[in-house]
Amino acid sequence: MTLRALPKVGVITVYCGPMFSGKSEALLSDLRLRRDHGRQRFQLFNPRTNTRDRGVCQSRKGLEEPSVSFETIAELHDLIDPEANVIAFDEVQFAPREIVRLIVALRDRGQDVIVAGLDYDFYGLPFPVVAEIANTTQDVHRRHAWCTQCGDRAHWSQLLAQLPTDGGNIVIGDDEYEARCFAHFTPKP
Numbered sequence: 001m002t003l004r005a006l007p008k009v010g011v012i013t014v015y016c017g018p019m020f021s022g023k024s025e026a027l028l029s030d031l032r033l034r035r036d037h038g039r040q041r042f043q044l045f046n047p048r049t050n051t052r053d054r055g056v057c058q059s060r061k062g063l064e065e066p067s068v069s070f071e072t073i074a075e076l077h078d079l080i081d082p083e084a085n086v087i088a089f090d091e092v093q094f095a096p097r098e099i100v101r102l103i104v105a106l107r108d109r110g111q112d113v114i115v116a117g118l119d120y121d122f123y124g125l126p127f128p129v130v131a132e133i134a135n136t137t138q139d140v141h142r143r144h145a146w147c148t149q150c151g152d153r154a155h156w157s158q159l160l161a162q163l164p165t166d167g168g169n170i171v172i173g174d175d176e177y178e179a180r181c182f183a184h185f186t187p188k189p
């Protein structure tokens, strides 16, 4: 019996976890291995935010790749190269929910998709967009950090700064957060 060749379908890969868990590092080394050894071509995007938009994706250990920021899914449609082997998104927790549908469509047409993002916000609640993307695939890498208080495994991101009372944006940066275990995590009310 001759089996009919199946069309190629891509794979969605998720790196998620709290702050300081090495998500961007994992994303960037994944992309580099694909490029340097698999001769794959990738595009890297990040949702546009007020505080982090430098045109690069950087890991704390010093890996760095250019990254294109986007705000809407319509914008992304124009930016995505249908010939690229891999489409990657960093900080995907800030992307609009409609990105899930786009990611599935990219996979279905044969492109691999890699995302990195926080799984829980500073209330201790899941970021819906990250949870939904994780539910589309088996290839989910849940990472942890280390608690700054006791050295135990940390799954939560403690916001140290006060919540703005005027509805303004919270600064997003390494100085505003610490990784905490469940015992030392105090979610914002």
Ligand SMILES: [Zn+2]
Residues within 6 Å of the ligand: 147, 148, 149, 150, 151, 152, 180, 181, 182, 183, 184
């Ligand atoms: Zn702890």
